[in-house]
Amino acid sequence: MHARHRHPERHRTDRMGWLRAAVLGANDGIVSTASLVVGVAAASADPGQLMLTAVAGLVAGAMSMAAGEYVSVHSQSDTEDADLARERAELLADPAAERQELAAIYVTRGLEPVLAQQVADQLMRHGAVGAHARDELGLSDTQSARPVQAALASAGSFAVGAMLPLGVTAIAPATSLVAWVSGTSLAFLALLGAVAARAGGADMLAGAWRVGFWGALAMAATAAVGAWVGAVV
Template sequence: MRSLRRHTERHRTERIGWLRAAVLGANDGLVSTASLVVGVAAAGATHANILVTGVAGLVAGAMSMAAGEYVSVHSQADTEKADLSRERAELEKDPLSEQHELAAIYVGRGLEPDLARQVAVQLMAHDAVGAHARDELGISAVHAARPVQAALASAASFAVGALLPLAVTAVTPGPRLIPWVAGTSLGFLALLGGIAARVGGAGILAGAWRVGFWGALAMGITAGVGAMFGAVV
C-alpha cells in the first residue's frame, strides 16, 4: 500500500493572531501619537513640550496596549482551558455519548451517518480531546490564545507606530509642524493599511482608505479641541 504524500500549505489564517495585534498596535500608536502632537501644537505649546508630550504618550500607550492585550487574550486562554478541562471530564465519564456527539457534527457537515461514526471513532482513538476541541469547541493550534505573544506584539508595534510622528515632530519645528505631522502620518497610515490588507489577503486600496479616513478624523477632532482650549487658556 502506497503511503499518502503530505501536501504542505501555508494559509493566511496562521498569521491572524500576531497580525491582528501588530496592526492594531501600530495603527493605535500612529493615530494616538499624531493626534496628541497635533492637538498640543494647536493649543500653542512649545516645541519642547510637544516632544515631551509625544514621548509620554508613546510610553503610556505601549504599556496600556500590552496590559490590555494581555488581559484580554489571557481571559480567552482561561476560557479555552476551562472548556478543555470540562471536555476531558466528559470524555472520561461517557466516551460513547461524546463519540455520538462528534459523529453528529460530521453528519451536519455532510457525511453519511456510517462514515461519520467511523471518522469519529478513528479520530477519538488518535486524539479524543484534540478532535472535540477542534470540531466541537472550535479551538485549534492556529487560533489558540497566546497572551504574552499578543502583549509583546501590541507594545512593540505601538512604539514603532508612535515613533513615526515623533520623528517628524523632532525635525519640524515652528508653524509647519501640524501640516507635516498630519500629512506624513496619513501617508504612514495608508501604507500600514495597505500592507496589512496585502498580508491578510484583502484589498489594498480599501485597507489604506479605512485607516486613513479614521486617522484623519481623529487628528482633525483633536486639533479642534486643542485650538479651542488653547484659545481659552
C-alpha cells in the same frame, strides 16, 4: 511512474494572532501620538511641550497596549482552558455520548450517518480531546490565545508606530508642524493599512483607505478640541 508532488498551499490563518496585535499596536501608535501632538499644537504649545507630549504618549501607550492585550488575550486563554478541561471530564464520564455528539456534528456537515460514526471513532482513537476541541469547540493551534506574544507584539509595534510622528515632530518647522505631522502620519497609516492587507491576503487599497480615514478623523477631532481648549484657556 512519475513522483507525486504535493501541491504547495499558502494559508494566512497562522498569522492571525500576531498580525492582529501588531497592526493594532502600530495603528494606535501612529494615531494616538500624532493626535496628541496635533491637539497640543493646536492649543499653541511650544516645541518642547510637543516633544514631551509625544514621548510621554509613546511610553504610556506602549505599556497600556501591552497590559491590555495581555489581560484580554489571557482571558480568552483561560476560557479555552476551561472549555478543554470540561471536555476532558465529559470524555472520562461518558465517552460513548461524546462519540455520538462528534458523529452528529459530522452529519450536519454532510456526511452519511455510518461514515460520520466511522470518522468519529477513528478521530476519537487518534486524539479525543483534539477532535472535540477542533470540531465541537472550534479551537485550533493556529488560532489559540497566546497572551505574551500578543502583549509583546502590541507594545513593540505601538512604539514603532509612535516613533514616526515623534520623529517628524522633532524635525518639522514649528510654523507648519501640524501640517507635517498630519500629512506624514496619514501617509504612514495608509502604508500600514496596505501592508497589513497584503500580509492578510486582502485588498491593499481598501486597507489603506480604511486605516487612513479613521486616522484622519481622530486627528481632526483632537485638533478641534485642542484649538477650543487653547482659545478658552
